[in-house]
Amino acid sequence: MPTNRPVRVRFAPSPTGDLHVGNIRTALFDWAYARHTGGTFIFRIEDTDTDRVTDEYIAAALDTLRWLGLNWDEGPEVGGEYGPYLQSQRLDIYAEYAAKFLAQGDAYYCYCSAEELEARREAQRAANVAPGYDGKCRSLSAEEVSAFVALGRKPVVRMRMPDGETTFTDLIRGEVTFDHNFVPDFVLARGDGSPLYTLAVAVDDVLMKVTHVLRGEDLLSSTPRQIRVYQAMGLTPEEYPAFAHLPFVMGQDNAKLSKRNGEVSIAWYRDAGYLPEAICNYLALLGWSPGDDREDVSREEIAELFTVERVHSSPARFDMKKLEAINGDKIRALELDDLLARVTPFLHRDGVIEGTAAELAVVKLTLPLIQERIATLAEVSAMVKFLFVKEFAIEADSLPKVSDEQSQSVLQVALSTLESVADWKHADIEAALRTALIDGLALKPRIAFGAIRIAVTGSHISPPLFESMELLGRERSMARIAGAVK
Ligand code: GLU
Numbered sequence: 003m004p005t006n007r008p009v010r011v012r013f014a015p016s017p018t019g020d021l022h023v024g025n026i027r028t029a030l031f032d033w034a035y036a037r038h039t040g041g042t043f044i045f046r047i048e049d050t051d052t053d054r055v056t057d058e059y060i061a062a063a064l065d066t067l068r069w070l071g072l073n074w075d076e077g078p079e080v081g082g083e084y085g086p087y088l089q090s091q092r093l094d095i096y097a098e099y100a101a102k103f104l105a106q107g108d109a110y111y112c113y114c115s116a117e118e119l120e121a122r123r124e125a126q127r128a129a130n131v132a133p134g135y136d137g138k139c140r141s142l143s144a145e146e147v148s149a150f151v152a153l154g155r156k157p158v159v160r161m162r163m164p165d166g167e168t169t170f171t172d173l174i175r176g177e178v179t180f181d182h183n184f185v186p187d188f189v190l191a192r193g194d195g196s197p198l199y200t201l202a203v204a205v206d207d208v209l210m211k212v213t214h215v216l217r218g219e220d221l222l223s224s225t226p227r228q229i230r231v232y233q234a235m236g237l238t239p240e241e242y243p244a245f246a247h248l249p250f251v252m253g254q255d256n257a258k259l260s261k262r263n264g265e266v267s268i269a270w271y272r273d274a275g276y277l278p279e280a281i282c283n284y285l286a287l288l289g290w291s292p293g294d295d296r297e298d299v300s301r302e303e304i305a306e307l308f309t310v311e312r313v314h315s316s317p318a319r320f321d322m323k324k325l326e327a328i329n330g331d332k333i334r335a336l337e338l339d340d341l342l343a344r345v346t347p348f349l350h351r352d353g354v355i356e357g358t359a360a361e362l363a364v365v366k367l368t369l370p371l372i373q374e375r376i377a378t379l380a381e382v383s384a385m386v387k388f389l390f391v392k393e394f395a396i397e398a399d400s401l402p403k404v405s406d407e408q409s410q411s412v413l414q415v416a417l418s419t420l421e422s423v424a425d426w427k428h429a430d431i432e433a434a435l436r437t438a439l440i441d442g443l444a445l446k447p448r449i450a451f452g453a454i455r456i457a458v459t460g461s462h463i464s465p466p467l468f469e470s471m472e473l474l475g476r477e478r479s480m481a482r483i484a485g486a487v488k
Contacts, residue, residue, distance in 0.1 A: 008041060011042070012215070013074075014203065048202065089202050175222075246310050251318050253319075254320070292307045338369060368386050396457070422434065428471065435451070456486070
């Protein structure tokens with residue numbers, strides 16, 4: 003465990019797709035730990051699996067972290083003393099260590115083919131023995147090696163796991179021990195010399211002077227292998243990074259969160275109009291708590307309050323409803339200009355506005371009417387588009403609600419009533435319609451105003467009706483009501 007070294011924490015994803023909820027929870031905790039301790043937050047891209055990690059996913063990962071405000075001190079784009087921070091640019095470093103481990107006798111060349119390994123695994127399963135490499139190539143004779151070479155076999159580099167066990171203290175789980183009977187000799191580099199995750203991650207954590215590895219629990223079992231690499235690099239236990247394995251994030255059905263049981267991609271949440279501060283707030287609560295049953299935390303407060311001691315070891319359950327509620331709270335807390343700036347790209351995207359100053363002025367007047375009612379930014383488009391459409395039409399599923407006899411008479415009375423409203427202000431519009439329809443015809447407000455809402459906005463969901471009519475203006479409001487009258 004590192005003592006008195008300046009804290010250095012890394013987030014090291016392998017972007018084989020969009021970063022998902024679990025990745026970002028890890029990134030947030032890494033960032034928060036670094037910020038809380040005044041340490042350094044390193045962003046490293048683990049892209050040695052070149053078939054699956056693409057430039058596009060790497061760019062998206064950078065963009066996602068930036069969007070969430072998880073700024074990094076060292077990594078892609080910002081550089082740093084221990085770069086490069088893309089593993090694909092560090093291949094000779096890993097090759098050098100693989101060669102060193104071979105020379106020291108910590109590792110050996112293994113010539114077993116994939117088919118041979120599979121056949122032996124099959125036999126292990128049949129005999130009920132722990133599966134894993136059986137050590138066949140540990141001590142090949144010179145003749146055996148020549149025979150493999152003559153066959154044209156390209157060996158992998160395999161790490162020798164000594165008998166015994168590995169024990170380390172996980173900051174969340176306490177003491178963890180792995181019996182090496184269950185940690186077979188493992189591959190460091192493929193036949194073509196390219197490194198595997200275990201080699202690259204361990205070498206980089208050492209060379210980048212990482213002091214704390216906070217990462218998902220799925221990587222717990224990889225820790226004894228990484229420790230074996232540290233040993234081969236000549237480190238003493240005091241020089242290893244400390245490990246903290248974060249609890250799993252489960253779906254509502256208690257299975258591990260995945261595409262199958264929830265939306266996992268952070269890009270999806272961004273497109274759906276979730277605020278970065280809401281995502282940070284919600285993800286912070288997945289496995290950690292700020293204390294005092296508190297659930298509303300800003301990014302800055304997470305950094306201020308975060309300690310590993312407050313991370314639970316039991317799995318956390320992802321609750322979409324709760325995220326949505328937090329998002330709604332964060333939206334309500336926004337200043338009007340800020341809300342406008344965040345909503346505008348959605349209105350553009352959805353083709354609601356072109357972005358003229360006149361349109362934005364109308365949006366700005368509308369937002370206070372709906373700020374209390376929305377849970378995501380993406381909902382705004384549907385709510386305000388009636389103010390901007392060139393060709394107005396009532397939504398198909400709402401049409402029946404204005405075509406029945408009662409609605410038709412409501413609309414006719416509304417039309418004639420509105421003729422006499424002198425000042426087109428929402429209070430006056432409301433007063434006139436109430437007098438005519440509620441007092442005059444003894445209708446329930448829901449019935450009377452529901453029909454007018456659909457006639458004017460085209461939908462049964464809209465901002466408050468009378469304010470909507472004021473914003474839309476007399477001419478357009480009345481033309482739409484007239485249009486809904488058969
Ligand atoms: N690159 C690994 C992954 O995305 C994580 C590495 C680590 O945190 O140790 O699964």
